[in-house]
Amino acid sequence: MIISGDDPVSKGAQRFEVFTGAGKRREWPPEVKASIVAECYSGRDGVSAVARRHGLDPSQVYAWRRDLRKQLEAKGGILPSEEPEAVAFVPAVIEPSAVSGPAPTRRPRRRRCAAAAAVELEIDGVAVKIGRSADVGVIAAVIEALKATR
Incomplete structure (x- = not known):
């Protein structure tokens, strides 16, 4: 078997690198x-x-x-x-709505979903309302922030 002089094997090292850093360890x-x-x-x-x-x-x-x-x-x-x-779990408190006067004669307008809060928290006198579209991470961050203020 004859190896020609133009292949990389017969030329030797063309380039080498020296690592001087500490590495991963x-x-x-x-x-x-x-x-x-x-x-x-x-x-x-x-x-x-x-x-x-x-x-x-x-x-x-x-x-x-x-x-x-x-x-x-x-x-x-x-x-x-x-x-x-x-x-x-925190006990839920449902307050009865105060109904005064006769029932309305016309049909009430529908409230937008974004206006109503899905979760309302009150911890040590601080009340927070969290909307329906809030993701789990936001809700967890709000609860942690409330805990940290105690």
């Missing part, structure tokens, strides 16, 4: 790891959100949590419960 000090794991147990964000915020893979944060749990169990300590808060 990073060293995390123990206090930073503990801080990141503590964020996971704060109840505000899940592991994936915390990992994303710090540029980590969620599996790495789970491994750190597991390591911390093993260290604490060896010393006789325990981590906070990973159970989410129990969901509780």
